[in-house]
Structure formats: structure tokens, C-alpha cells
Amino acid sequence: MxxxxxxxxxxxxxxxxxxxxxxxxxxxxxxxxxxxxxxxxxxxxxxxxxxxxxxxxxxxxxxxxxxxxxxxxxxxxxxxxxxxxxxxxxxxxxxxxxxxxxxxxxxxxxxxxxxxxxxxxxxxxxxxxxxxxxxxxxxxxxxxxxxxxxxxxxxxxxxxxxxxxxxxxxxxxxxxxxxxxxxxxxxxxxxxxxxxxxxxxxxxxxxxxxxxxxxxxxxxxxxxxxxxxxxxxxxxxxxxxxxxxxxxxxxxxxxxxxxxxxxxxxxxxxxxxxxxxxxxxxxxxxxxxxxxxxxxxxxxxxxxxxxxxxxxxxxxxxxxxxxxxxxxxxxxRGQAADIRPQPWQTETSISPDSWGYAEGDTYKSPDEIVQLLADVVSKNGNLLLNIGPKADGTIPSEAQGILHAIGQWMHANGEAIYSTRPWQRFGEGPTQVVAGTMQDTKTKPYTADDFRFTTKDNHLYAIEMAWPASGHAQIHSITPSMKVSAVTLLATGKTLAFEQRADGLHLTLPAQPAGVHVYAYRIDMPTNPSHTTEEGNAAKQ
CATH class of the missing domain: 3.20.20.80 (Glycosidases)
Structure with a gap:
């Protein structure tokens, strides 16, 4: 009518x-x-x-x-x-x-x-x-x-x-x-x-x-x-x-x-x-x-x-x-290129096109959002993720599904996110983010060679941005001088077999866990792993 x-x-x-x-x-x-x-x-x-x-x-x-x-x-x-x-x-x-x-x-x-x-x-x-x-x-x-x-x-x-x-x-x-x-x-x-x-x-x-x-x-x-x-x-x-x-x-x-x-x-x-x-x-x-x-x-x-x-x-x-x-x-809608000395925040929407609700809207995947979260947190930042409810007060089912998926990932892997601080370097791997405002959809897809690092207590967390098809992961930044005592895959809570070699830490992985395709490892060391100072003496990737 x-x-x-x-x-x-x-x-x-x-x-x-x-x-x-x-x-x-x-x-x-x-x-x-x-x-x-x-x-x-x-x-x-x-x-x-x-x-x-x-x-x-x-x-x-x-x-x-x-x-x-x-x-x-x-x-x-x-x-x-x-x-x-x-x-x-x-x-x-x-x-x-x-x-x-x-x-x-x-x-x-x-x-x-x-x-x-x-x-x-x-x-x-x-x-x-x-x-x-x-x-x-x-x-x-x-x-x-x-x-x-x-x-x-x-x-x-x-x-x-x-x-x-x-x-x-x-x-x-x-x-x-x-x-x-x-x-x-x-x-x-x-x-x-x-x-x-x-x-x-x-x-x-x-x-x-x-x-x-x-x-x-x-x-x-x-x-x-x-x-x-x-x-x-x-x-x-x-x-x-x-x-x-x-x-x-x-x-x-x-x-x-x-x-x-x-x-x-x-x-x-x-x-x-x-x-x-x-x-x-x-x-x-x-x-x-x-x-x-x-x-x-x-x-x-x-x-x-x-x-x-x-x-x-x-x-x-x-x-x-x-x-x-x-x-x-x-x-x-953007990211930082490296660890920032002061806490910061990126804001982005669950939709690549809008902030308020729009009929026929498109949505980002839970994988994209968790990858963004890991990248931002590794650089001393927070992620503020937007949703747009409908006029009647309901939250679109697509948005609810994405939030539920993120919540499941956080329930298993939040230890690598909450209360953490940046490490000596934010990460390693071939994928470089496009830094700056309004750039959040311009970064190329992450690979299994991309890692982001956080620290808390005596733990170093390595967050792998995709699952390696080989069933084997290698973290180049963890050298033999960094004495690793145990590695745990947070998604399962199981310890992993590992080997420290001259070219990094090698992990033998189990079958791929279900859910969001981003994977966090807790790496135990006898002493607190060195991390960045408040003044931001950040190493480059």
C-alpha cells in the first residue's frame, strides 16, 4: 500500500x-x-x-x-x-x-x-x-x-x-x-x-x-x-x-x-x-x-x-x-601497521557496507572478524564491532549467527586475547595489512603462515590465521634460545608435540578443530617472555 x-x-x-x-x-x-x-x-x-x-x-x-x-x-x-x-x-x-x-x-x-x-x-x-x-x-x-x-x-x-x-x-x-x-x-x-x-x-x-x-x-x-x-x-x-x-x-x-x-x-x-x-x-x-x-x-x-x-x-x-x-x-574501519605505543581502538561494522540496518545487507564472516581481532590486539589495540538492529528492536539473524560464532571462538581461545599485552613483535607471515582509515576490506586473505602474538604471565600466545593443510605449523619468531616447555592448542585444550630448530618452532597438529578457522597456541616458557614497553619499543614484522 x-x-x-x-x-x-x-x-x-x-x-x-x-x-x-x-x-x-x-x-x-x-x-x-x-x-x-x-x-x-x-x-x-x-x-x-x-x-x-x-x-x-x-x-x-x-x-x-x-x-x-x-x-x-x-x-x-x-x-x-x-x-x-x-x-x-x-x-x-x-x-x-x-x-x-x-x-x-x-x-x-x-x-x-x-x-x-x-x-x-x-x-x-x-x-x-x-x-x-x-x-x-x-x-x-x-x-x-x-x-x-x-x-x-x-x-x-x-x-x-x-x-x-x-x-x-x-x-x-x-x-x-x-x-x-x-x-x-x-x-x-x-x-x-x-x-x-x-x-x-x-x-x-x-x-x-x-x-x-x-x-x-x-x-x-x-x-x-x-x-x-x-x-x-x-x-x-x-x-x-x-x-x-x-x-x-x-x-x-x-x-x-x-x-x-x-x-x-x-x-x-x-x-x-x-x-x-x-x-x-x-x-x-x-x-x-x-x-x-x-x-x-x-x-x-x-x-x-x-x-x-x-x-x-x-x-x-x-x-x-x-x-x-x-x-x-x-x-x-582500519588498522595499524605495527604495535602502537599507546592503547588504541579500531571500529568496524559487521557489514562491509553499512553501520545501521539495511535490507539486503551483506555481512563479514566470523573468520574475518576474529582475524581482525587478533591483528588489532597483537598491536596493542581493541576491536569495537558494530551491529545494526532493525527498527522493531530485533537483531538480524545473520548478525546473531556471527556473534554466536565469535563467542564460541572466544570461549575456547579468549585466554590469548583478554588481558594480554603485545610481544616483541606483533606477528610474522606474508600478509601485510593495509593500514589507515577506511581500509578494512583491502587486506588480502590471511594464510596459515600468518601468525599474531600476544603475551600474558609466562605465556606467549601465537594465533595462526588459517589452518595448515600439511598438519604442521612453523613459527619462525620462536628461536631455540627461547626455551619452550609446552605448547597447547586452545581450541582442544590438548598439548602438542613440538620441536625447536634453528629455523623456528615446529608443531605437529591434530585433526582440524571445527568452528572459526583461526587457531591459538599457548606456548609455555620458564620465564616471562620479553614484551614491548609502554614507550613502544616495537620490533618490525
Whole structure:
């Protein structure tokens, strides 16, 4: 029925191009829409800024280099990311749907065609009209948390607010929230309780910085983005402007007002004040120059309020958004080439194409994900693996199957992952990862000659990325001078016959164990195997 209505709507669509309002008009509309929250915003900001200046940290990037990543995070190694929101209703190519639904021409024009064909013509219908369809009627936070724990996760990071501006938590600064619309539930509050009941740490993600320009394409024609009644949802929707500087690097010149920076700081601080997350994650645009001071103020507030409660917290950032040593770096859909001296994180999705749920989506194999985990952990990192639930609150069966498979592997082999630290070198073998952001599908398949190493107590762990058809494994990095006393295949718990030769450690293997095709060996030595220092004296592969 919706498709028939949409087909008629396409024929009747009479949108036309308009001249976007200037920055002053945009700010006036946005400020007026947010005026009802001025009192609450000022109260939150006042408390946050007071805390930022009263504690071991201060909003100064030099002082913030005193930050230390907590041990719980270094031990956890594996977390679950959750992209879930109104965009899950459309289920069309992922979480950037609300932006692309307003692009009438160009690479993403199919999103606009899908929007009007499925939901109706603009300006009468827009992204806001998907909110009543976001019912989350089957959302069971306890079942989600149990699944994540079974998968081997030690922390969970749901998105509290994505670029679309719809808060999944109980905000005092907006009516456009999951508590007041759509599900009429405090999604974040319920998940927080369930996650912590399972003994996992709670992280929260805010992508609100990007909301400043996210709906900009809706300004270019007669759409509901230009209706002042919806300014509190659609935000400033300023045109994004960037160009390359003299050094060839991209420079962002998008307008950001003082009022928006205050609102961003207040909303970020509100999340911390109300939910006390063990981890906060920001997307890349907080590195825009206009955010730098507000970001320092948030970091000092976050660290100081946590210190007052004796809570060790993590603040994830991307690229060069924060000064090194002031937080924990996160590489989006990418890896490091070698052992990094400071703890870090890679985030990637269970899908190679999307973060939010998309109909007809594709999925990575459990093998790929466990191989990624082993590589990242060997280099002093954590893996944050994303899933995208459906609008009704169910997790796709494909994603559940992958999580179950990872959990089975972690149950047998987690000893080689949890609470480990890097060795003298991260690994050996012919396969080189493609390092950097947005590279996670470009690494060639691993072979049985590829190993990744971790250490814990008197054990060295060698993780073989594939099973050797010969029934024999050889680890070149373990020389005869390293006196090995025993080798155990963690998948079976059985000790293996081995021989130390001049060209390395030779293992005689049993029949191939079933399950994920990545294999961890515990290698016992009389003394603690040498490992990298905190300063990162890492050997090259």
C-alpha cells in the first residue's frame, strides 16, 4: 500500500529549488526553536564547566596529556557498537539515509527517490515522518546484553545520538527523543542497566557535532528542513564548505556558531551527568577547529567527574582530533601497521557496507572478524564491532549467527586475547595489512603462515590465521634460545608435540578443530617472555 501511495506521490511531487537562507537567518530559526531549553542548557553547562576546572585535569591540552588509559579497557579487548535509530525504519543503505534522502541529484539521488516513493512527497513528508514508525516493539535490552556477553564482549557502546539529531536517551534539551516520540522508551537508560547487569562496561557515542550541517541538502529546495517548526530536529543545516589548503590537506570552513558549540557541550555533558558512561566516543568532526576549546572543556569535565567517583574512563577520538596522549585514538574501519605505543581502538561494522540496518545487507564472516581481532590486539589495540538492529528492536539473524560464532571462538581461545599485552613483535607471515582509515576490506586473505602474538604471565600466545593443510605449523619468531616447555592448542585444550630448530618452532597438529578457522597456541616458557614497553619499543614484522 505504501508503495502504491509512493508511486502517486512521485508523480505529484512539485518541489522546486530555493535559495538557502543565510547563516544569520538559519541561526535565528534554530535558536528560537531551542529557546525552551535555555534554562536546562545553562544549568548543565554551568556544572560541567565548574567540574572542568576543579580536578586533576583542566581544559588545557598540555594538562590533558596527563591522561592514562584505564586497565579495564586494556584488558577488555573486544566491544560491541550499536547503530540504531530512526534511520533503521527506512533500512535503506544505512545510517546516512536522513542526509541523502534530501539529495535530489548526483550520486545519492536514489535515496531521495526511495524517500518520496515510499513515504510521500516533499515538503509534506520528510524524515521527521519516519519517527512514528520507529516503534521498537520487540526491543529487549536484557536479551541484547546477554547476546553481547555471550559473544565475548566486555563493553558495549550504543549510539546515544547520531547525525540525524534524534536522541535515543532522555534529554532535557530536546523533545525529539526516543522517550517523547517513537518508542517512548529511554533506550540508552534501559541498555545501560542491562549491560552493566551482565558485568560489561557501558560506552556511549555522540555524533551530534556533524548535525550542524547534516541536513544541508534540504535547504536547497522546498523541503520540511526549511520549516521553522522542525528546526529543533533538523538543526542549523548549514552548507558544508571545505577545500584543500596550501599543504594539500582538506580544510573545513563550515560555519559553527557559539550557540551551537554551547549546545554541543551541554548535550555531551548531559549524557555523562545522567548515565556516567565508562567510555565516550566522538565521531570525526569534533576535530573541526571551532570545536577545539569546547572539546578540551568536555575532556576535562569528563575526566574530572570520573576521577571524583573513582571511575576509569575512556574518551575515543579519530584522526588528529585530540592531542596525542589526551585520549584513546580510534581508527575507523582500519588498522595499524605495527604495535602502537599507546592503547588504541579500531571500529568496524559487521557489514562491509553499512553501520545501521539495511535490507539486503551483506555481512563479514566470523573468520574475518576474529582475524581482525587478533591483528588489532597483537598491536596493542581493541576491536569495537558494530551491529545494526532493525527498527522493531530485533537483531538480524545473520548478525546473531556471527556473534554466536565469535563467542564460541572466544570461549575456547579468549585466554590469548583478554588481558594480554603485545610481544616483541606483533606477528610474522606474508600478509601485510593495509593500514589507515577506511581500509578494512583491502587486506588480502590471511594464510596459515600468518601468525599474531600476544603475551600474558609466562605465556606467549601465537594465533595462526588459517589452518595448515600439511598438519604442521612453523613459527619462525620462536628461536631455540627461547626455551619452550609446552605448547597447547586452545581450541582442544590438548598439548602438542613440538620441536625447536634453528629455523623456528615446529608443531605437529591434530585433526582440524571445527568452528572459526583461526587457531591459538599457548606456548609455555620458564620465564616471562620479553614484551614491548609502554614507550613502544616495537620490533618490525
Amino acid at each position: 505504501a508503495a502504491l501511495h509512493g508511486a502517486c506521490a512521485m508523480a505529484a511531487d512539485t518541489t522546486h529549488s530555493v535559495t538557502p537562507p543565510d547563516a544569520a537567518t538559519i541561526e535565528q530559526q534554530w535558536t528560537a526553536a531551542n529557546r525552551p531549553y535555555d534554562g536546562a542548557r545553562q544549568a548543565i553547562l554551568s556544572q560541567a564547566l565548574k567540574t572542568a576546572w576543579q580536578g586533576p585535569m583542566q581544559p588545557d591540552w598540555q594538562r590533558l596529556t596527563g591522561y592514562t588509559t584505564p586497565e579495564w579497557y586494556r584488558d577488555a579487548k573486544f566491544g560491541i557498537f550499536i547503530h540504531w535509530g530512526v534511520y533503521s525504519v527506512a533500512a535503506y543503505k544505512g545510517e546516512w539515509y536522513p542526509r541523502h534522502a534530501y539529495e535530489r541529484t548526483g550520486e545519492y539521488a536514489d535515496y531521495y527517490q526511495h524517500q518520496i516513493a515510499t513515504y510521500g512527497p516533499m515538503p509534506q513528508v520528510g524524515y521527521k515522518d519516519l519517527i512514528p514508525r520507529f516503534k521498537a516493539e520487540h526491543f529487549d535490552p536484557n536479551a541484547w546484553a546477554a547476546l553481547f556477553r555471550e559473544a565475548g564482549a566486555r563493553y558495549v557502546v550504543p549510539v546515544a545520538e547520531h547525525h540525524d539529531g534524534f536522541a535515543m536517551y532522555n534529554s532535557r534539551l530536546s523533545d525529539w527523543t526516543a522517550v517523547k516520540m517513537g518508542p517512548h522508551r529511554d533506550v540508552i537508560g534501559e541498555l545501560a542497566k542491562a549491560v552493566r547487569a551482565q558485568g560489561m562496561k557501558l560506552g556511549l557515542s555522540s555524533h551530534r557535532a556533524e548535525h550542524d550541517w547534516f541536513y544541508e541538502y534540504g535547504r536547497t529546495f522546498n523541503s520540511d528542513v526549511n520549516d521553522p517548526r522542525y528546526a529543533a530536529l533538523y538543526g542549523p543545516a548549514h552548507p558544508s564548505v571545505s577545500n584543500k589548503g596550501e599543504d594539500g590537506q582538506e580544510v573545513d570552513w563550515t560555519f559553527v556558531s557559539d550557540a551551537y558549540l554551547n549546545d554541543w557541550l551541554a548535550r555531551s555533558s548531559e549524557i555523562v551527568q545522567d548515565y556516567h558512561p565508562d567510555l565516550m566516543y566522538f565521531d570525526w568532526w569534533v576535530g573541526q577547529p571551532r570545536f577545539r576549546q569546547a572539546l578540551a572543556e568536555f575532556a576535562a569535565f569528563y575526566y574530572n567527574q570520573a576521577a571524583a567517583r573513582g571511575q576509569g574512563v575512556v574518551l575515543n577520538y579519530k584522526l588528529n582530533d585530540m592531542r596525542p596522549g589526551t585520549g584513546t585514538m580510534n581508527i575507523e
